[in-house]
Amino acid sequence: MSVYHYLTVSAILFALGTYGVLTRRNAIVIFMCIELMLNSVNLTFIALSRHLNSLDGQIFVFFVMTVAAAEAAVGLALMIAFFRNRETIDVEEINLLKW
């Protein structure tokens, strides 16, 4: 399988994640769609790193996973704090900063 097949799969996953982030109203599902986009980028990194016989892309995937873990911890704590105040995590209710 050539690198282009993997890149195509990753492009489709990224577009699906974009669609989910733009349409869903539940903040946790939006969060999961962001994880989906991060994973599609990871697939791109690993496919290119194999294509170029290099290890740099895989190290980068390592750091992407680190950032995703940190994001999961902080983001979910934010959602719990918000749910405690408003009893919902619907993003249409979270509109204090909207103009």
Add this chain to the structure above:
Amino acid sequence: METIFFYLVALVTIVSGYLVVRCQSPVNSGLALVNTFFCLAIFYVMLYAPFMAAIQVIVYAGAIMVLILFVIMLLNLGTEARKRYTHGVVWAAIASLMVLLIEVFFIKRGRVTGAEGDITDYLIKTEGHTELIGKALYTEFLLPFEIASILLLVAIVGAVVLAKKDV
């Protein structure tokens, strides 16, 4: 054989990615996302990156998804599952289709170039993927590694502060 296997796994990946976006209940979305993560781990094995596949299963499917499912359970979102759960479908569909078209355009027309390294399949088989990653991580990428540790520390402190009773 490998081609058929690739298309099969790609089909499962994309269908479960679609289910993440479409499922009404967040729990179903989460389970579909776990399925996607496992399929991506299979891709990593096919790309001669076994350590990355293990990390994918342990960190993503293990740790992060358990955290997300715990939060779904804590927030008890079952009561509002019957409401309308999407908004702006048409514009979002147009935007994501344009993203997809641009990506496919670049993939079809472009040619992958870059600095070639010297990590061959033979080297991965004889020396071991984990060992190669470890060597690169603790020599060439030592500074980003330390910065990542500071990032994780800050994330832990931030999560504890945010989840406390009186913010």
